[in-house]
Amino acid sequence: MSHRPGTSDTSGTSGRFRLTLAQLNATVGDIKGNIAQVRAAWAEARDAGADMLALPEMFATGYNTQDLVMKPVFHQEAIAAIHALAADCADGPAIAIGGPALEGAELFNAYYVLQGGTVTARVLKHHLPNETVFDEMRLYGSAPVAGPYTVGPVRIGSPICEDAWHEDVAETLAETGAQILLVPNGSPYYRGKMETRQTIMVSRVVETGLPLVYLNLVGGQDDQVFDGGSFVLNPAGGLAVQMPVFETGLAHVDFIQGPEGWRAEAGVLAHIPDQMEQDYHAMVLSLRDYMRKTGFKKVLLGLSGGIDSAIVAVIAADALGAGNVRCVMLPSEYTSQASLDDAQAVAEALGCAYDFVPIDKGRAAITETLAPLFAGHAEDLTEENIQSRLRGLLLMAMSNKFGEMLLTTGNKSEVAVGYSTIYGDMNGGYNPIKDLYKTRVFEMCRWRNATHRAWMMGPEGEVIAPRIIDKPPSAELREDQKDSDSLPDYPVLDAILQILVDGDGSIDDCVKAGFSREDAARVEHLIYISEYKRFQSAPGTRLSKHAFWLDRRYPIANRWRDGAAG
Template sequence: MAKRFRVTLAQANPVVGDLAGNAALARAAWDEGRAAGADLVALPEMFILGYNPQDLVMKPAVQRAAMAQIEALARDCAEGPALAIGGPCAEDGKLYNAYFICRGGKIVSRQFKHHLPNYTVFDEKRQFDPGPLGGPVAIGEARVGTPVCEDAWFEDVAETLQESGAEILLVPNGSPYYRDKFDRRMNHMVARVIETGLPLIYLNMVGGQDDQVFDGGTFVINPGGELAVQLPVFDERVVHVDFERDEDGGWRALHGEKAVLPPGEEQDYRVCVEALRDYLRKAGFSKVLLGLSGGIDSAMVATIAVDAVGAENVRCVMLPSEFTSQASLDDAREVATRLGVRYDTVPITGPQAAVTEALAPLFEGSAFGLAEENIQSRLRGLLLMAMSNKFGEMLLTTGNKSEVAVGYATIYGDMAGGYNPIKDMYKTRVFETARWRNSTHRAWMKGPGGAAIPPGVIDKPPSAELRPDQKDEDSLPPYEVLDGILYMLVDEDSSVAECVAAGYDRETVKRIEHLLYLSEYKRFQSAPGVRLSKRAFWLDRRYPIVNRWRDPG
């Protein structure tokens, strides 16, 4: 009879800092593995503390508490399969990103992460010490090597494990989403399989943490690069994978589930939904509110919110001024009606008149301008925050990446709030996503099917409506042009000369570059928002607030 080795994989969703809760999730997965006759139950990287813990992991009390939870898990899970779980390990004055194997009531193996990522959202060289290259651990009939996340992106760790007797590679990950990242992961893992001749398990966590979403997508590759198992993205899953020795004495995974991954636009939208849903749950909120202007951005945020937490937990508020058009009033009401949310109207004309009167002696003799426009936005922010305080509903902001990039938003006004679901979505992508959502409905969406966003809202010219007949393109280039320039300047770090070579007007590029740098102070104070790209504003792109550099090109 062929020898078998069963691994239970937990594609699970930890909460940063909830050590007891994360341990309970691990214990539940271990119980499922024990009931299924598993030899090993595996959880992702840094699971006991949650990922990305940032500087929380450097706190000695956190390190001690995390280790105590792992030791308790080892004792509690003594009778049954081995348990593999990630966590911090402080040892001899150093701190490691570690992966622990527990068996028979004890920790029997510690694999320390060797290659520490220090780019985009990662600061692991600041937080951890690099560990030495390690060896595999014997579990049942197999010898398992565990390159931790980034270690599997390089040849040396897997090669060392293979040379020291590993028969199966288990790669625990806390790998956050950006569009098309899955293909990069797969390419790197296939390379490790080809180089070592070993089967490989890529185990990733799911769930949102601040600006990041971990998208799961756990998979198993057999020698030769054959895909044996593919789990869906974003869903929490516990699955059992069987390995069988082949006639040459090596292990091969038996074929199991092979989920089809959704296209990029669907993954982006689901990331927005999952990020908001988890941010609220993990921060202790159940309800949200937002200002609904009748424009595409607030309509998109309202739709994301309804899909995340349900219409009964979303309040939309229209705060009209003297410049708000009847079309915007009608569009906002229609959005609220289609989504089925509570819809309130709070005019700002009275508060605006009071502020105008208070400032009249100081502003006498000056023309209506930016200051008066921003008073309207700041009054809206004040009133929305008052409602947030009164009703315990988190205020969502609605600025897209194009606006966030060039500062086309009012600090302490429409930038006020706790979270921004479209912070990393350019305006042209907002339009595309709205059309996609109107034509698509999935089981994970709590909102209605059909055209949730009225086509008229998508098609009308964008306007802040802070002065008569205002249009965004009065002060900005068309969004197709703006987003093209911003993508080059922000996402690709292109020079002005490279933008001009791509066909953009030099004067326009220079102006957009100036606005981009000038708005850094606003972004520094803005609400967090979900990361969709490799160059999201916050941890991916960190610039000085005071900065006189301008590209002479």
């Protein structure tokens, strides 16, 4: 996608400066592939008469690299690739690109400026984020704040991502002569992130009186999704350019120098969708990129006739195309006819392959094998879990045989309280709905039935029948089983979880919100005793600041409980 606010060739003209923003999708570790994207964008920027091409934070290596960047042979290769890029792109626009840098023996998160065949400037990150998914203090040194660099007629200051969330770096750059702030970012999505970013960046603009360019990555990386949404603010805080969210593209932005300094000409203002659509797009993009970046082409999943597996099937079809999705029904004697019909209906509505693999013979064989050991013991949860683990075994066998990655389908409510079977329905390589509470799953299904976008590869229209959404949730592992037999109703459970997990609150906070102390204490207990399951669970799309994995790191062996002795 290309946005061109102006059409004239402005290269080298005093008083005008054309900056090409490259909102692209880097792959961690694919240094050659990332640099190839830069070369293609540079050629397009050159043809558009740009003075400079800007890439996001750590684009050369991909982001977030975690400890990979500390491996000497890796960061040395990335640094060499940046210098080679400078030499190969000597005749044309300058390039600004994020990558690792060495200063003495210390490693830094850096922003390189390439002009005339060489590296003419190197900005080193000052503020290192060390919260939620970030561990940059583990990886990099903190550098002193440096001054601006010059490209053509403009002095540019580049606070690197976190540096722009604090006042001091931007103010120092303004005081030392910066005329435009260009902020390269590797800023992952969470619900409401765009509003937070724009509010903070407007503050930087108001404080400095300078125009600001916020340039962000796009794409999925493990659990994180970089949502793009790059934008340009003018000195008064007005929005001059807005790039789309979750989409790659270039934007050619013209800056004009007037009596009061530089100002961006008005460009395209892309529509920013609501939070429901952003969440759904994040899940689709994260699965699509996880598959592409790990080398898988197709997926399979167990389709139970319930709402969770249904929405995962739809997400998979939207991410990969229905022809790359295999749905498998694995019924037992407890599987209702309604579930059989509903599972088949979802697969047919999507146009996915559908396999029917009953587990009764396998279950009978396992029961017979264990009978001498289990003699004298009443049936209990063990026999229920055997069904789930048998399904997991069969699905993994299909995954191995067909080379298709197994998706797991547990929502955040289930993941939080351990309402799942380890080595059973938790089997799988990725879980798109891992950070989506059950009540939001219901909402998401209704939204997807009513909504279709060009980036969805699945069919439009009603893909999940209303009866699937409306029926009482059940694992169907015993006669007349309902989720509500084991858990509070989902509106209650999710509200308590949002207090305890997302709000990091207490049982007293739950009581003050109107929930019973008994329910809150029970949910808290389930959260803690399920930590070992989450530790072994598949990664999944991060939609909030309190997703299970890097955002929330708790010990597995933990005797503490709120309001009770350890």
